[in-house]
Amino acid sequence: MQTADLRIALFSGNYNYVRDGANQALNRLVGYLLRQGAQVRVYSPTVDEPAFPATGDLVSVPSMAIPNRPEYRIPLALSGAVKKDLENFAPNVVHISSPDRVARKAVKWARKRQLPVLASVHTRFETYFRYYNMSFLEPLVEAWLRTLYRKCDALVAPSESMAQVLRQQRMNYDIDIWSRGVDRDIFDPSRRDLQWRQALGIDDDMPVIGFLGRLVMEKGLDVFSDTIDQLKRRNVRHKVVVVGEGPARGWFETRLPDAAFVGFQGGADLARAVASMDMLFNPSVTETFGNVTLEAMACGLPVVAAKATGSQSLVDDNRSGRLITPGAIAQFAEALRSYCESPALRAEHGAAGEQRSLDYSWDAINQAVADTYIRLIRQRRTEAKGA
Known part of the structure; x- marks a missing residue:
């Protein structure tokens, strides 16, 4: 079986209506698969004015806006029209990318037809509740996720550190790596302006000191701002540049009154903004990979990040950046102080990070997912013959 023989039904909770690292990776994957001759049908909530054009054929599933976060939508049902479209498409593998109700229905639909299911894990959903004073729900959410992921034939995680977390949580026993790549035609130190x-x-x-990402509390905005307060108290000379938009922008601007907020940046503008920083500070613990970390490394920046899934697979502590215990404000501040006061250290660690970023080729990374689809299809057919 070849990649061109694949017929993939991809279910996403957010394929293109709000821009984030996960859905950009999915769109890039679909683009690669289509170029290889595969057939792909995407099922996701849609809006009238999405953040960016969808790659491939997109079928809208019924959805509703999330209360208090109306920019996001909850997929509601695998409607009759969607089921009919799915039957007509006749996939030979199903891929789910978010643990919502429609994904669960899609898994049930696939299992009834003896089709293999791959789940890609893009974020640590169970950790989100920490940022809304509901951390007591984390074990329940973890168990809820386990019931879904154990019904899948395999999982793919964006980093080995995230794969290890999934193994420890007993989510599945077949876990491959679907890493992330970086466009070196865009992200490069020469973009510094x-x-x-x-x-x-x-x-x-x-x-x-740069922040790059969607401005939501689960990105560690509180830790970021508390750390900057410490730098100010220590009289460390610095300037903060924030790249991104989101519902918490007002709160973040209040906490960082001296920062430069440049809003959303894309393409070459984003690369210019990143390369024009001197270091990236990424305190988030929710990412399973950390696209922003890789982009900063490709631009020759040292990265100060939380010692969490994703970052641990990218940043080499004390060589290309610093990995700090999540929430350790004083340690974050000390790491940033070292870079602020030593241009030579910034240059040394930034160069090491850029060298590391060369390992991430998008085509090779996306072919690994295609190879996983093919393996699961072969395994399912072998099982069917032996039955």
């Missing part, structure tokens, strides 16, 4: 910095009122020799 001192004039862009100057337009923000930043001197050429001012150390810039």
Whole structure:
């Protein structure tokens, strides 16, 4: 069986209506599969004005806006129209990418027809409740996720550290790696632009601490701002640049009144913004990989990150950045102070990170997923013959 023989039904809770690292990876995967001759049908909630055009054929599933977070939608049902479309498409493998109700119905639909199911894990959903004073729900959510993932034939995780977490949580016993790549035609140290910095009122020799990502509390905005407070109390010379948008922007601006908020940036503009920083600070513990970390490394920046899934697979502590115990404000501040006060250390660790980023080729990474589809199809056919 070849990649061109694949017919993949992909279920996503957010394929393109709000931009994030997970759905950009999914769109890139679909684009690669289509170029190899595979057939792909995507099922996801849709909106009138999505964040970016969808790659491939997109079928809308019934959904509703999430209360208090209306930019996101909850898939509600595998409707009759969607089921009919699915039957007509006749996939030979089903891929779910979010643990919602429609994904669960899709797994049930596939199992009834003896089709293999692959689940990709893009974020640590169980950790989100920590940011809303509901951490007591984490064990329940973990158990709820386990019931779904054990019904799948295999999982793919974006890093070995995340795969290990999934094994420890007993989510499944067949877990492959679907890493993430970086576009080296865009992300490169040469994108650094001192004039862009100057337009923000930043001197050429001012150390810039960057934040990159969607502005939501689960990205560790509280830890980021508390750490910056510590740097101020220590009289460490620095400037903060925040790249991204989100519902917590107002809160973040209040906590960081001296920061430069440049909003959403994409493509070459994003690469310019990242390369014009001097270090990236990523305190989040919810990412399973950390696309922003890899993009910063490709631009030659040292990264100070929480010692959590994703970052641990990318950052080499004390060589290309620092890995700090999650929530350890004083340790984060000390790591950032070292980079702020030593241009030589920044350059040394940034160069090591850029070298590490060369290992991440998108085509090779996405072919690994295609190979997993093919393996699962073969296994299911072998099982059927032996039955």
